[in-house]
Amino acid sequence: MRHCFTMSSLLLLLLLLAGMACSLQAEEAVVFKAQSRLVVDGQETLQRVKTSWVGKETALVICDMWAKHWCDSATRRVGEMAPRMNQLAEALRERGVLVIHCPSSGVKFYQDTPMRKLAQMAPAVKTTIPLQSWCALDEKRERPLPIDDSDEGCDCQPRCSTGSRMDLHQIAVIKIKEGDAVTDSAEAYYLMRQRGIKNVIIVGVHTNMCVLGRPFSIRQMVYQGQNVALVRDMTDTMYNPRSRPFVPHTQGTDLVIEHIERHWCPTFSSKDILGGRTFHFSDQKRASSSP
Numbered sequence: 001m002r003h004c005f006t007m008s009s010l011l012l013l014l015l016l017l018a019g020m021a022c023s024l025q026a027e028e029a030v031v032f033k034a035q036s037r038l039v040v041d042g043q044e045t046l047q048r049v050k051t052s053w054v055g056k057e058t059a060l061v062i063c064d065m066w067a068k069h070w071c072d073s074a075t076r077r078v079g080e081m082a083p084r085m086n087q088l089a090e091a092l093r094e095r096g097v098l099v100i101h102c103p104s105s106g107v108k109f110y111q112d113t114p115m116r117k118l119a120q121m122a123p124a125v126k127t128t129i130p131l132q133s134w135c136a137l138d139e140k141r142e143r144p145l146p147i148d149d150s151d152e153g154c155d156c157q158p159r160c161s162t163g164s165r166m167d168l169h170q171i172a173v174i175k176i177k178e179g180d181a182v183t184d185s186a187e188a189y190y191l192m193r194q195r196g197i198k199n200v201i202i203v204g205v206h207t208n209m210c211v212l213g214r215p216f217s218i219r220q221m222v223y224q225g226q227n228v229a230l231v232r233d234m235t236d237t238m239y240n241p242r243s244r245p246f247v248p249h250t251q252g253t254d255l256v257i258e259h260i261e262r263h264w265c266p267t268f269s270s271k272d273i274l275g276g277r278t279f280h281f282s283d284q285k286r287a288s289s290s291p
Contacts, residue, residue: 034266055096063204068167071154106168119183153238188216
């Protein structure tokens, strides 16, 4: 009788351990529906592919989520996005993803933290092409952006002054935790290489500017051969609806997202990771076909 009980207990323990192993494997995977736009026989096709990345081979880059932008509308939208973005960062940490906070020109505020030193200690590596402080539109690869942001994109009335006081700290709602990194330079890529990271998830602002052009952002990560994906409901544009193509602000964002899906990398929704509904700003829902 005692022998039977022992064997039953052992079997139960093995089943529990197997279940825990499966659970840990599931936690380490970052699974989402990658959305891209392909041209087939002259027709653009929206493609969604279930994608799974290993958490420890993935970084989340949080771009320029400053506490205060020179444009009040931009500051407000950052504030609205930040709680959901923090939830996303937490969920990805639990899957083993490295979170890299990139408040451009604001890293000096974190100079004495372990998170800043983590990025600084990553050894420089040889790059496919030199990493630049700014990477402009690539006419060989992409068409001009579908919005006119030549006025800097503030949609406030009256328009805010570009000389308005800014707070370049990352917004406090997005927590910087032990094991995260802080940088605004090529250090981000060096750290990725040091960690064996080949997948990059991008969130933050602004899609038509820094999200495309910074040394840790879409264009330059694609050039380095990284797998890149933008979280399309965790970003915003600097776009003024009083400029071409004269559409509501959030629709202007959608147009830039479609440009990225067409020319640079796929996108996915935060709901793929967090469940629930896709994030929308309070003043306007997205008008695109993206769910």
